[in-house]
Amino acid sequence: GAVVSQHPSRVICKSGTSVKIECRSLDFQATTMFWYRQFPKKSLMLMATSNEGSKATYEQGVEKDKFLINHASLTLSTLTVTSAHPEDSSFYICSARMGQINSPLHFGNGTRLTVT
Amino acid sequence: AQTVTQSQPEMSVQEAETVTLSCTYDTSESDYYLFWYKQPPSRQMILVIRQEAYKQQNATENRFSVNFQKAAKSFSLKISDSQLGDAAMYFCAYRSSGIFGNEKLTFGTGTRLTIIP
Numbered sequence: 375g376a377v378v379s380q381h382p383s384r385v386i387c388k389s390g391t392s393v394k395i396e397c398r399s400l401d402f403q404a405t406t407m408f409w410y411r412q413f414p415k416k417s418l419m420l421m422a423t424s425n426e427g428s429k430a431t432y433e434q435g436v437e438k439d440k441f442l443i444n445h446a447s448l449t450l451s452t453l454t455v456t457s458a459h460p461e462d463s464s465f466y467i468c469s470a471r472m473g474q475i476n477s478p479l480h481f482g483n484g485t486r487l488t489v490t
Numbered sequence: 491a492q493t494v495t496q497s498q499p500e501m502s503v504q505e506a507e508t509v510t511l512s513c514t515y516d517t518s519e520s521d522y523y524l525f526w527y528k529q530p531p532s533r534q535m536i537l538v539i540r541q542e543a544y545k546q547q548n549a550t551e552n553r554f555s556v557n558f559q560k561a562a563k564s565f566s567l568k569i570s571d572s573q574l575g576d577a578a579m580y581f582c583a584y585r586s587s588g589i590f591g592n593e594k595l596t597f598g599t600g601t602r603l604t605i606i607p
Contacts, residue, residue: 406593408593408594408595416599416600417581417597417598417599417600418535418581418595418597419597420594420595420596423593423594433594465533467533467535469535469595471593478537478540479537479595480537481527481534481535481536483532483533483534484533484534484535486533
């Protein structure tokens with residue numbers, strides 16, 4: 375079946391550095407991918423919608439210069455947390471839509487980011 | 491804007507028994523999708539069941555079924571014959587439908603389900 379892979383699953387970085395998280399659709403082409411953030415014991419909050427070949431659409435309150443999203447191919451979207459700070463520590467999850475609009479979304483296994 | 495409310499932060503059920511998780515939502519749209527996702531300790535989000543708002547028939551997937559009450563904006567999940575592997579965080583989610591609909595998934599705050607052996 376369809377699989378969405380995220381890498382890395384865990385990352386620890388120092389404050390001020392940048393971290394890149396990859397989201398890949400392994401056996402299907404994903405024209406649209408979504409990036410979510412999940413705080414401890416909280417729900418998932420959509421950060422941005424990533425469309426292949428065009429700029430991402432960010433949700434209100436999400437800093438686009440801090441959370442850079444690139445969707446350069448139909449199977450890969452990347453989220454780069456720039457100049458990370460401890461408050462950016464969180465669980466980041468991507469999802470991808472396989473096929474046409476209203477098709478089911480498939481989620482990656484998430485990335486735990488810890489900024490020290 | 492749509493909102494999704496899960497009023498039960500935690501639930502527990504004896505193995506092999508039945509449990510119902512509650513979800514209510516608020517929307518002004520007439521056509522949309524509702525979902526239940528499961529997030530086990532591995533943190534992988536797994537789709538449990540999906541309901542199209544235009545369908546009156548409640549969705550079922552093996553031991554999982556929903557009670558969709560459109561007028562009441564209620565969407566509960568029933569798990570029958572609970573198994574240890576059902577232990578997880580369960581999220582109710584809403585999504586608009588249609589070509590011009592916003593694909594954004596709006597999640598509830600989740601219900602942590604514990605299965606008692």
